[in-house]
Amino acid sequence: MKTRHVLLFIVLLFTFSSCEKDPVAGCTDVNAVNYSAQAEEDDGSCTYQLLSELLPMHTWRVDSVTAEFMGAYINLLEFPLVTDVLPVCSHDNLFLFSEDGAVTMDDHLDECGEDEESLIDLSGSWFVDGNILTIVQEGQEDDPYVLEVQNQTPTSMDLIFPFNFEVNGATEVIPAKIELVALDD
The missing domain is CATH 2.40.128.540 (Domain of unknown function DUF4822)
Known part of the structure; x- marks a missing residue:
């Protein structure tokens, strides 16, 4: 039983410690009306002035x-x-x-x-x-x-x-x- 708890603990430890922060999605085009300086990944949401x-x-x-x-x-x-x-x-x-x-x-x-x-x-x-x-x-x-x-x-x-x-x-x-x-x- 003790072995099972140790294994469960190790699995949970690796599961949560290996998570990377997801990149911030948003508009990355500086010419767009809704440009976001925090966006790291373009999500296709950019809009432009008519x-x-x-x-x-x-x-x-x-x-x-x-x-x-x-x-x-x-x-x-x-x-x-x-x-x-x-x-x-x-x-x-x-x-x-x-x-x-x-x-x-x-x-x-x-x-x-x-x-x-x-x-x-x-x-x-x-x-x-x-x-x-x-x-x-x-x-x-x-x-x-x-x-x-x-x-x-x-x-x-x-x-x-x-x-x-x-x-x-x-x-x-x-x-x-x-x-x-x-x-x-």
């Missing part, structure tokens, strides 16, 4: 416009063959998205001179469907700008769009990326 709510919260500035062609990254605002089409000051455009669906684009005169114009005037209306941002210019309703939003954070996002790149007289459509960042409002 793009339609995020856009009107800030004034947005174009930080860069790049494309990849044949393995090389091209800065479309500095590439010699493109700067005639994209004025150098185009990266200084400011976008203001209102809650009523209007968007205005202004040049930031710190970098754009009085005689310089930006790439295009994207003033008009906007709407979001999932991760697709559509901007419709006034008078261009049949040809809207359709931009895929990637890498969205509370203060930045990438807008992916097709870019017509001419090489040796032939036009290649390549994906290009606009990086938008929020100004400190």
Whole structure:
């Protein structure tokens, strides 16, 4: 009987002493609304701010416009063959998205001179469907700008769009990326 108690004691001792603390489950993505600094294991519960709510919260500035062609990254605002089409000051455009669906684009005169114009005037209306941002210019309703939003954070996002790149007289459509960042409002 004494042997049985000793064996039971040893079994219980190993059972309770070998338990490890379970990792804390939760959202581990710092860009999520419900991020938890205590979470050690992502449980798939992360939620993100809706793009339609995020856009009107800030004034947005174009930080860069790049494309990849044949393995090389091209800065479309500095590439010699493109700067005639994209004025150098185009990266200084400011976008203001209102809650009523209007968007205005202004040049930031710190970098754009009085005689310089930006790439295009994207003033008009906007709407979001999932991760697709559509901007419709006034008078261009049949040809809207359709931009895929990637890498969205509370203060930045990438807008992916097709870019017509001419090489040796032939036009290649390549994906290009606009990086938008929020100004400190």
